Amino acid sequence: MTDPAEMIAWLDRRIASAITWLDDHGHGSKKPRPEGEIATKEYDIARFEEIKAAYLKALERRNQEGAAA
Numbered sequence: 001m002t003d004p005a006e007m008i009a010w011l012d013r014r015i016a017s018a019i020t021w022l023d024d025h026g027h028g029s030k031k032p033r034p035e036g037e038i039a040t041k042e043y044d045i046a047r048f049e050e051i052k053a054a055y056l057k058a059l060e061r062r063n064q065e066g067a068a069a
């Protein structure tokens with residue numbers, strides 16, 4: 001299994017990368033990309049944040065179960 005800290009760091013990097021892309025190519029940029037590409041990045045960010053939240057919740061649950069044993 002991938003180390004939890006490594007997985008969370010990877011998700012954080014992916015989220016930051018997508019946000020940077022939106023800053024550079026999104027609605028507020030000088031030459032925004034097509035709406036479909038912007039919508040895809042926004043969707044990606046939302047999914048990565050959901051995955052990260054679920055991963056953190058599962059990790060917390062696992063740590064609580066380990067402490068109780």
